[in-house]
Amino acid sequence: MTDVDSGSRTAEPGPQAYPPGAGLDDPGVVRAWARGATAALRREREAIDRVNVFPVADADTGTNLYLTLREGDRAVAAAPAEATGPRLLATLARAALLGARGNSGVILSEWLRGLAVAARRGGTTADLLTRAAASARSAVAVPAEGTILSAADAAGAAARAAGPDAGPLPVVTAAAAAARASARASREELDVLRTAGVLDAGALGLVLVLDALVVAAAGASAGASAGAEAREAGAGGPASGDLGAGGVSVVRGSMDAVTLDQLLDAGALPSAPDPADAASSVTDGEAEPHGAGSDALELMFVLTGPAGEQADTVAAGLRGALAEVGDSVVVVGGDAGTGTAVWQAHVHTDHLDRALVIAADAARAGTLAQVHVRHLAAAGQHEWGVVAATSAPGLAGELARAGAVVLLTGGVGATVEALVADDVERAAASTGARRVLLLGAPELTAGGGAHLDVDELITVPSATDVHAVVALAALGTLLPVGLPVGLPDLGGDPVDAHAVVGEALAGLTVHGTSAAAAVDLLEEAAGPETTVVTALLDAGVPAELPDQLAAVLAGRAPDAEIVVLATGHPGDGVQLGVEIAAPEPEADA
Incomplete structure (x- = not known):
């Protein structure tokens, strides 16, 4: 027999009967x-x-x-x-x-x-x-x-x-x-x-x-x-x-x-068929009876609130509400006799916005923490993973679908506790990757990592949500959402995801402005060398603004692409990220 911590397996039949011994009170x-x-x-x-x-x-x-x-x-x-x-x-x-x-x-x-x-x-x-x-x-x-x-x-x-x-x-x-x-x-x-x-x-x-x-x-x-x-x-x-x-x-x-x-x-x-081949049957019929489809997101959050008689009804209420917007609903926890009650909630959903409203409603008398969003098809992809922190609830789903494990830090109509290093480390481990890029929370890696469960956690300077969007876009071919585990064979040397992101961000300039000034700002910022413009729009911007921005870009850089995403923030703020092509390397004399 081998030590339980030895790392080996045995073909023995499992636990055998022993004389009475100590129990869990010991x-x-x-x-x-x-x-x-x-x-x-x-x-x-x-x-x-x-x-x-x-x-x-x-x-x-x-x-x-x-x-x-x-x-x-x-x-x-x-x-x-x-x-x-x-x-x-x-x-x-x-x-x-x-x-x-x-x-x-x-x-x-x-x-x-x-x-x-x-x-x-x-x-x-x-x-x-x-x-x-x-x-x-x-x-x-x-x-x-x-x-x-x-x-x-x-x-x-x-x-x-x-x-x-x-x-x-x-x-x-x-x-x-x-x-x-x-x-x-x-x-x-x-x-x-x-x-x-x-x-x-x-x-x-x-x-x-x-x-x-x-x-x-x-x-x-x-x-x-x-x-x-x-x-x-x-x-x-x-x-x-x-x-x-x-x-x-x-x-x-x-x-x-x-x-x-x-x-x-x-x-x-x-x-037997490969378990991965059963994925379609898992997201069909009785395995997913309440409507979370194959493009579903996983939302998890920790809810802290006051203890007392009302605490007993919180879990049941959350279960019922989350079951209206998704599947695989689990809510655990309650009053632990310490003066506060703590719950952990989990749901697979196609309606992240509605699920976040439910979380915020439940937190009216308390706080949320570890608000974690992940695309189910992106689990355990390959060598590289990405953790992205953002306060924009509208972007959480987009970033998750692009392959990141997302930590939502606010913007949900309730108090969200500040991230700590342990939150980032858990999210990094959740990517299923051995090397992880961290976008949006650089201060959290200082002094952390004592218990890190990945080989390497690399912080990428990303002062705005535009940086995170552009970084994930650059990694699009490296984060093949929905493909089997294992980095695709791209030939040649292993791909350095950190270098890929660094190159993409080197050509990025971000401008923060209002909806009223966005068109004029883009007119000045875009030029013939512009390749992509990323526009992040708050909820209060006029409906015609995306078309206006596209028209300006078509005039200034006809071959450029515009990507428009909603942040979910109130107000009329606009973030414009303007990318230019990297210069061609000089030919040898």
Whole structure:
């Protein structure tokens, strides 16, 4: 067997029965579990991504689960040494909620919150797993069977069936085995999985999380036994270097909780189609029942508001409202007993403007944070990714469709908390790329990056939204939205996206003005060398202004192109970006 943090797999059949051991009320178990589950998801994220076809075939479920749990693990690792098990579970759940990514990550964060709520009330291990399953299911507007929800339900039912006298380890072992059986059966419960010939990615992720819990509980049992034997022999117990918080031995070499090889093999149909080929069926019919089409955007946001009786109705209200404008609606969180309530919301929608209005309405008595917009077809593209920060809600969808993960910093009719470095790092990881360009938030990289999950984060000077639009336009051939993962073979040396953007921005001049002065300004700014004009228009500009600008450009630079985009800002402001062709290199004498 191998160490749970070793990075290898095993063909062993999964968790085996052990004598009763410590449960999630033990801080050492919680710490070891968080560490082991995060390591397992990190190791298997690509394997899970490859079988991700529901609710959208965007190849990111493994990555989202890992990024979500990673936030919780970091918070647990930073918690005081004297923190109790229930307190650590609350820390784990809150950090996972705030850092949740994607549909699956948000559901996992609510599953963890259910554990924490039950632990705070002094529940048994079976109570915790039962409450976790119920919380996760209640967070989803339209639950689907054959998913992570089914695996959670199976785990809770098996935990209860273990009986009131069963210790924590037999209970979690039964729960993990039941989740594994549910994951194996998922293909028969969900048509889109049957079509693709795969098992549900979210259910596989939960199997890893529960397997890691078995490892942590088994390690606690083994550590306690070794300590007792050592004390009887007068040796003083295990070496201090092997002890986790709370005196529980850290799992090292007892077993490998990761057994996805067998599950993936069991889930594969002979001659099964590539999961990516199932994308059309995922965005059709029952997988997307409320109208989010193949061009849908993913919107996520964190809502903070006052605690109290009204907090109980916020999640239900948000679920109902978001379900009117999109699919894959999940809203998690609530009153955590700290004086404020926090929710994370997720939706796939073709109506970003309406979804943002819903978010703003929900934030009337609070604030929004981490307002994250992503085009579903742009996930996990290739080596390069882009994060763009903007306060223009009308541009968020355009930038996302051009391949960026967008952080919306304002303009939605509600208070949006200032971005912090962690927000940028999460967004960078969400691109699925190893190298990421950051547009629009240069100050956030200073001193950051301690936990960066990409190889390189490069800040591109971009003082205005025009810079972001022009940069993404220059990267159009490098960000092939909707194409399979992997940079297309363009021949020759690898393309330097940073250099491509730098060259495009070098020929850009941006002018800010009003609608009344825009025509005259363009008349002066454009000339024969102009190649492209980008016009960003606020909501109050006259309807005829785009045609007027196009007429001016046709006279000044007949071969030039004009791109007109709405910012969504109130008022009559106009930003004009004028690009000129780069000079031809001088020929050798």
